[in-house]
Amino acid sequence: MNSKIWLPAVLGLALVLQACGSNKDRTSSDGTYGSTTQTSEPYTDRIAPQPAPLDDSGFDTAAAAERALSTNVIYFDFDDTAIRAEYRGVVDAYARFLKDNPSARLRLEGHADERGTREYNLGLGERRALAVESALLAQGVSREQLSILSYGEERPEDLGHSESAWSKNRRVQLVRQ
């Protein structure tokens, strides 16, 4: 049973970190990739670099952590499950919060934009939630504190049909239970 649980974490982590480390093709204006070669092997087995720690050399660490914790949405690129560098602080803050509060529970709700089919998008939403879960587990958060739910494209934040709407819908919402 342990190995079953462990496997997605390893895969998810590999995913997150591979994508963090590489300069993936971004969505062009019409929503397509310029190249498919980068994305054709999303599960490459790479050695994970350590997630960057919160930059606490600044003025007010506590305030920064609180701000990151109040950010409860992580947005993603098209057809991608990589946590962008700008959200590392959010992940770190949640990891710290969960470790400091062992009774706290967090639900990771994965979402996708409307492009592609609904059931495939349930899969993409779950992958994104797993990516966030893996990042939290990597920082020592207990699995028992986390749960995952994919809504796919069923709960859009923005009902529009442009990239600006889609970029708001590709997300993981961190919901404190």
Add this chain to the structure above:
Amino acid sequence: MQGGVEQALPIAIVPFTQIPDVKLDVAQVVEDDLRRSGRFKPLDRRDMLQKPSAPAQVDTSVWRAQGIDNVVMGQVSKTEQGYFARFFLVDSIGGQQVLGYDIPARSVDQMRYVAHQIADLIYEKLLGIPGYFNTKIAYVSAEGIGYQRNFELIVADADGWNPRVVATSREPLLSPAWSPDRKQLAYVGFERGRSAIYLHTLATGDVKRLVSERGINGSPTFSPDGRFLAMTLSFENNPDIYVVDLKTGNRRRLTDHYGIDTEPAWSPDGSKLAFTSDRGGQPQIYEISVNGGDPRRVTFEGRQNLRASYSPDGRSMALVNNTDGRYRIGLLDLGSGEMRVLSNGPLDESPSFAPGGAVVIYATQGRKGAELATVSVEGSVRQSLRQSGGDVREPAWSPLIR
């Protein structure tokens, strides 16, 4: 309505003579049914040079001169037994009546079903395959935004009329699928932070939660014999295809890959399933034997291909094709490998064959939101369906009950 109809049969459906308390234009319903099939090209009423209501009144030379081989006419009346429609199909070349029926209606509001039956009879007589106009469609309607969204599962007539809400939820409802006997719908819902696959018995309204594992519970689809339900479950790591025996509850895992495997569809003979998988990087369609084994990739054209379903004859597949960011309904010939695009996009999805396979219903982005449209496999006759409010999507065409 758009699309070419070169191979369509010319036909005239003359307005019926009707008693005043029947408001429905029966001939118009028949005409709309036949036109949407893409197999018929009905003559515009304004071009009709005579309007017979019985075969004796037909001047065959008039119709022949207009290139119309088949003329439909009729009357709607009432006797002590109730309302009925009498209709005739006349072959203007042989000058013979080839079809003539009295079809009773229990009440005036049943007249639409009488019209669909007439269309069925004409379709079968002239094409040799059963009509599908007296069937149903199931679909999902959503209104509101974010967590205020309300979802409804609706069953309507095949032309979009008479919608009936069969389930409502403040959580998403998706992927309705008909049992082959048309008595049950399987669909996906969410309850208490989990997704689940439900079985809804239409006659009783009884709802049974069939599967609710951790993670994704999705894409339910009945085997052609109704004994099994294929589905997507992700509790054993990531989305894979499973087959559940509905009698014993036994569950069998069919695919085992770290990519997303989803959207299973049974072949008409039940021997294999098609499914969507991104094991090659991008989602494409694969086939696997119902007994398992190595899947075989079947789509290669376009950046992505998703959510395939087999045509009733098993020779082709309807699917969602993404080329250059446009999501359109494609028809893949499984013999030649040739892909034909049936719709315009840019965000079309959820193709579902009508019984007989002449027409595919799908969801598309309309001016006022998502709506349903049909496209004929021959001639690509496209038409949007009558709408209820909200975003309407995920149509599933019911089987034919003979």
